Amino acid sequence: MRVVVADPPAYTPPYDYALSAALVRQGLDVRLLTSRFRFGAVPPAAGFAVDDSLYGLSTRLRGRHGRLAAKALGHPRALAKLATARCDLLHLQWVSAPESDSWLLRTRGPLVFTAHDLLPRRTARRTSTWRRLFRRFDRVVTHSEHGRRSLEAFGVPTSKLRVIAHPAFRSEPVRDDDGHTVLALGVIRSYKGLPDAIEAVLGLPEARLLVAGDPRIPLDDLRRAAGDRAEWRLGYLNEHEIVLALGAATVAVFPYRAELDQSGALLQAIGAGVPAVVYDVGGLGEVVGAFGAGRVVPPGDVTGLRTALGELLRDGEALAEARAGAAQARENLSWDRAGNEHRMLYEELA
Secondary structure (H helix, E strand, O other), X not given: OEEEEEEOOOOOHHHHHHHHHHHHHOOOEEEEEEEOOOOOOOOOOOOOEEEEXXXXXXXXXXXXXXXXXXXXXXXXXXXXXXXXXXXXXXEEOOOOOHHHHHHHOOOOOOEEEEOOOOOOHHHOOOHXXXXXXXXXXXXXXXXXXXXXXXXXXXXXXXXXXXXXXXXXXXXXXXXXXXXXXXXXXXXXXXXXXXXXXXXXXXXXXXXXXXXXXXXXXXXXXXXXXHHHHEEEEEOXXXXXXXXXXXXXXXXXXXXXXXXXXXXXXXXXXXXXOOOEEEEOOOOHHHHHHHHOOEEEEOOOOHHHHHHHHHHHHHOHHHHHHHHHHHHHHHHHOOHHHHHHHHHHHHHHHO
C-alpha cells in the first residue's frame, strides 16, 4: 500500500517522521509531504521519501506578515499537490487553512485525518467550517477516548472515529536531577498554564522550576514572579538540549487548559521515564492515570497541583512508583504499536 503522510505546515516533524518510519516497518510504501521546518533540524528519514517543498517561499522569509502572505499565495499549489498525490491513501496530520480547505480540499483516494488538537485553537469557533471538513475525511484519528467522545458530541459519526494513543518519544537521558526539580517542557503558550506551575513551585520551599522551551508569550512578569526559584532554557531546543533537560528533571508538570487532545511534550517526558503531574484536560489524565505515571489533578486546581508535586518530591516511594509507571507507559505506548494500528485502519479503506 502506498501512503502519503501529509503535514503541510510542518507543525510536528518529530511525530511525522516517527509515524512514517513506523509505517515503513509495517511494510507500507510511505512518502512524507510537508514544508521545510524553519526552527531546526528534522529527524533522519528511515526508509521513506520526503518532499518538503510545500509553501517553499514562506519558509524562507523571516517576517511574520511576509510569511503569511507568501503562504496564502502558495496555498493553491499545496492543495494541488495533495489532490494529485499518487498514493492509495493520504493521511493528513494538520489542516493549513480550514476556511478554504473545508471547500477545496480534494484527494484521489481515501483521506484520513489525525485531530491532534481536536478543533485547533484559532478556528475552534468556526463550527460550520469544521463540520464541513470532517465530512471530507473517511476516518478521523484521536489520541484519547476523551477526544473520541468530544468529536462524537461535535457530530462526527462514530463509524469514522478511531482512537490511537500518541506514542512516547523514547530517550535515555543521563540522570542528574537533584531530587527537587520540576520541569515545564515545550513551546510556551498561554494555554500551557506556566503561571500555575510557578505558583505551585513557589509554594514548595524545596522545589525549583526548570522551564525549557520556545516562548510564544511575554515572559518578563513570569520571570520576575519566579525569581531565583526558576531556571530558564529558552528558544527552540534541539534533541540534545531536550534530553539534557529531561535528565535534570525529577518530575514534569503540565497544568494545561482544555485546548488540545494530547501533548507531545508529555510523551517526551514519559518517554524519558520522567513522571508527570497534569491537569485532567484532554487526554493528558488518561495516559498518566492509566499507567500510574504521576498524578492527575482537577483543571485549574493550583493547590492540588502543589500538593501532588510535593508528594512526589518528598516521598521517595511515591516517586519510585510514578517512575515505574512512566517506564511502563513508554513500553506500552510504542511507535510500532501505533504503526500497526494505523496499518489496520488503512486496510479498512483499501
